[in-house]
Amino acid sequence: MKNLKVTTGILAIAIALVTLTVMSCKDTKKEHSNEDSLHTEMSADENHSAMNHDNSNGHHDNENKEMTMNADQDGNSELILKDYFNLKNALVADDNSKAKELGGKLAKSLVNLDVSKYTDAQKSELNEIIEDAVEHAEHISESPMAHQREHFKILSKDVTDMVTITGTANTLYEQFCPMYDKGSAWLSMSEEVRNPYYGSKMLKCGKVQKEIN
Structure with a gap:
């Protein structure tokens, strides 16, 4: 068991x-x-x-x-406008370093403009415009914001004069601020005002004074 x-x-x-x-x-x-x-x-x-x-x-x-x-598009006025608008946007954004970079880029685009297809009178006028515009673009590439905006005013006039000769593939708007330096204009691809002379201080100061087709 x-x-x-x-x-x-x-x-x-x-x-x-x-x-x-x-x-x-x-x-x-x-x-x-x-x-x-x-x-x-x-x-x-x-x-x-x-x-x-x-x-x-x-x-x-x-x-x-x-x-x-x-x-x-190198050598094309449309490339100059593209660089110009990028520079304008940097000034609107109060971005000094970006404006310096884009000022240098615009200066190169201006120098490379191909004027061969224009009349002799237009070539002469364009060369004078480009020479002046390059000088101001270069100053923007090495200046503080206040001086960048001073040079941008004259640069804008030069680019507007260039467009009068070269024409543009897009509708542009010439806008005007009555307060900056006794009145200052600039170009934009939008009707909406974004002021590059005052930036965030007075972003919407200005009006459209001309449409360029």
Whole structure:
């Protein structure tokens, strides 16, 4: 009888060990399955990230193409206007360092203007306009904000005189501030007044005095 009890106890222990082993194997398999699932998800995320990266590269490629197209306009009065408006916006934003950078850029665009297609009289007038405009653009590239705005007034007159000869592909608006330096004008592509002479101090001071087509 005693031996039977011992045998039964050993059998019970053996069954328990087998059960634990089976359960352990199931848990290990489940854990492994979870790891596989996680690995799959990570791979999918990596692939998605790679796709986004490729799309990002594609976007930058488009930007580069656009920049190349703009660069191809070198020598064109429209490029001068583009740089002029960027400079105007920097002055509106009271951004001295940006205005310096854009003043230098505008000076280069002005120097590169191709006058070959104009009459001799127009060439002579354009050369005088460009020479004066370059001087003021260069001063803007190295001056504090107050002086930048003084030079921008004369630069704006030069660019307006240039447009009178070259024409423009866009509708422009000549705007006028009666308060700055006894009255000062500038060009804009929008009817909405954003004053480059006072910036945030008197942002909306001025009016449209002429539309240029």
